Amino acid sequence: MNLFFGKKQVLKNINIDFPRNQVTSLIGPSGCGKSTLLRSFNRMHDLSPDAKIDGSLKIDDLDIYSKENSVTTLRKKIGMVFQKPNPLPKSIYENLSYGLNIHRFPKNEIPDLIEKALKESYLWDEVKDELKKPAVKLSGGQQQRLCIARTVVLRPEVILMDEPCSALDPISTNKIEELILSLKQNYTIVIVTHNMQQAQRISDKVAFMYLGQLIEHDNCENIFKHPAKDLTRNYVNGHFG
Amino acid sequence: MSIKRREQADIIFRKIFQATGFITIALLAGIFIMLLYNSIAFFVEVKPIDFFTGSQWDPGSMKGDYSIAPLLVSTGLVTLGAMLITVPLGIFTAAFLSEIAHPKLKSILKPIIEMLAAIPSVAIGFLGIVLVGPWIADIFGIQNGLNAINGSILLAVMALPTIITISEDAINAVPLSHREASMALGASKWETIFKVTIPASMPGLIAAVMLGLGRVLGETMTVLMATGNAAKMPSGFLDSVRTITATIAIEMGEVPYQTTHYFALFAIAVILFLITLSINLLGEYFSNRLRRFHA
Numbered sequence: 001m002n003l004f005f006g007k008k009q010v011l012k013n014i015n016i017d018f019p020r021n022q023v024t025s026l027i028g029p030s031g032c033g034k035s036t037l038l039r040s041f042n043r044m045h046d047l048s049p050d051a052k053i054d055g056s057l058k059i060d061d062l063d064i065y066s067k068e069n070s071v072t073t074l075r076k077k078i079g080m081v082f083q084k085p086n087p088l089p090k091s092i093y094e095n096l097s098y099g100l101n102i103h104r105f106p107k108n109e110i111p112d113l114i115e116k117a118l119k120e121s122y123l124w125d126e127v128k129d130e131l132k133k134p135a136v137k138l139s140g141g142q143q144q145r146l147c148i149a150r151t152v153v154l155r156p157e158v159i160l161m162d163e164p165c166s167a168l169d170p171i172s173t174n175k176i177e178e179l180i181l182s183l184k185q186n187y188t189i190v191i192v193t194h195n196m197q198q199a200q201r202i203s204d205k206v207a208f209m210y211l212g213q214l215i216e217h218d219n220c221e222n223i224f225k226h227p228a229k230d231l232t233r234n235y236v237n238g239h240f241g
Numbered sequence: 242m243s244i245k246r247r248e249q250a251d252i253i254f255r256k257i258f259q260a261t262g263f264i265t266i267a268l269l270a271g272i273f274i275m276l277l278y279n280s281i282a283f284f285v286e287v288k289p290i291d292f293f294t295g296s297q298w299d300p301g302s303m304k305g306d307y308s309i310a311p312l313l314v315s316t317g318l319v320t321l322g323a324m325l326i327t328v329p330l331g332i333f334t335a336a337f338l339s340e341i342a343h344p345k346l347k348s349i350l351k352p353i354i355e356m357l358a359a360i361p362s363v364a365i366g367f368l369g370i371v372l373v374g375p376w377i378a379d380i381f382g383i384q385n386g387l388n389a390i391n392g393s394i395l396l397a398v399m400a401l402p403t404i405i406t407i408s409e410d411a412i413n414a415v416p417l418s419h420r421e422a423s424m425a426l427g428a429s430k431w432e433t434i435f436k437v438t439i440p441a442s443m444p445g446l447i448a449a450v451m452l453g454l455g456r457v458l459g460e461t462m463t464v465l466m467a468t469g470n471a472a473k474m475p476s477g478f479l480d481s482v483r484t485i486t487a488t489i490a491i492e493m494g495e496v497p498y499q500t501t502h503y504f505a506l507f508a509i510a511v512i513l514f515l516i517t518l519s520i521n522l523l524g525e526y527f528s529n530r531l532r533r534f535h536a
Binding site (some may be wrong): 042044047074075076079084086087088091098103136151 | 416418419421422423424425426427428429432436437440441533534535
């Protein structure tokens with residue numbers, strides 16, 4: 001696939017696939033197009049009028065950009081967690097019920113679905129007594145786990161994460177990483193990260209990008225121990241970027 | 242400049258700023274005390290119970306009828322009608338400008354809407370008499386189009402620029418991350434506007450509505466011209482009415498100094514003042530409650 005903003009080509013001939021139930025990390029220096037690539041998977045670029053994409057993106061056999069698919073069902077299938085925790089200015093409970101109501105889940109199932117998602121996101125014990133509390137009153141790490149729970153509650157197939165720990169302290173980061181490892185049993189996860197150690201700790205596959213191109217895509221161990229390209233070796237060893 | 246001179250300048254400026262702050266507060270307090278003082282003189286002569294429960298405002302009659310009830314109902318009718326028109330219209334226009342309109346269209350529309358605020362109220366009152374009045378008379382098949390609904394329509398137009406401008410700022414100030422969160426969960430643009438963006442901007446929208454309400458309640462010239470000036474108890478939007486503001490404006494010029502009638506006008510002014518004050522405090526209370534949900 002290729003992606004343009006106006007005349008500028010941001011992504012060049014990217015060809016990549018993400019195996020089911022694995023964690024793939026996208027790494028590379030700032031501005032190399034990782035987040036842009038990630039956001040094209042759930043059509044977040046639809047919001048910017050000058051973005052243009054050619055090529056094909058598929059989930060299972062479904063064309064992501066096909067006109068017949070509604071973008072709303074697609075985004076239910078491909079959830080996204082953002083860099084800065086962005087809870088909606090509502091209560092904890094409403095943050096989770098929002099998506100469920102949008103997708104017309106039966107009203108009587110909603111409380112159970114919410115409890116289940118909060119448990120899976122390791123948040124239930126911390127918030128079960130104060131579900132009516134404004135979500136912004138939670139700590140940064142809790143907010144981010146809430147955002148993950150909000151995505152998980154819709155039972156997507158893929159979860160996209162855009163540097164989900166970059167605004168968090170090491171302890172919260174650790175919790176999110178544990179969470180990611182437990183979530184991959186049920187979901188395919190694609191995560192953008194700047195943190196090499198994090199990429200090594202959590203990924204099955206790693207893709208290294210540079211200046212809008214996919215340089216190398218391989219198992220985690222190969223990328224960090226025996227990279228095929230010099231560029232990759234220099235980057236993972238911290239010689240640039 | 243030596244350190245000492247700079248410190249002195251600091252002290253002098255602090256005093257000046259303090260003084261300006263206190264002058265503003267003192268002016269407001271002074272106005273309220275003056276109104277209150279004069280209306281006490283009124284309540285010495287007329288029992289408060291007659292003032293609130295009577296049904297006639299007729300200071301010229303033999304025994305002198307000083308009941309605020311018809312004026313209060315008139316003000317209430319005109320205000321209610323105006324707010325029912327202007328709040329939805331204003332907020333939806335603001336949402337359109339902020340969320341849907343192309344930036345180019347917005348840059349044309351916004352200055353035009355703001356220009357509405359510059360039309361003098363007497364000109365709008367004029368429109369009420371020559372345009373809206375006959376039009377209302379036609380539609381409803383009545384003799385006289387100068388009535389409460391006429392005032393409501395004109396006041397709604399006058400409050401629109403205030404409500405639109407402030408609501409638009411409030412909606413625009415909702416962080417992009419809220420919209421992204423909603424979209425990423427599969428919400429459509431409409432669902433995002435109605436369930437996330439507008440609720441998130443609610444404290445600002447309340448402020449916008451409060452300022453619009455202040456404009457509507459306090460407006461005098463337009464309602465004086467367009468509502469027919471009948472100081473009797475109205476029974477609906479199609480009756481001629483006379484608001485508190487119009488009553489004061491009409492009668493203050495002719496009333497003999499320090500008579501019961503003179504003091505009565507102060508009394509109704511105090512009531513108007515208390516109404517706007519309590520509505521504003523109520524609005525403040527609700528927007529503070531909503532702010533708890535914001536970072």
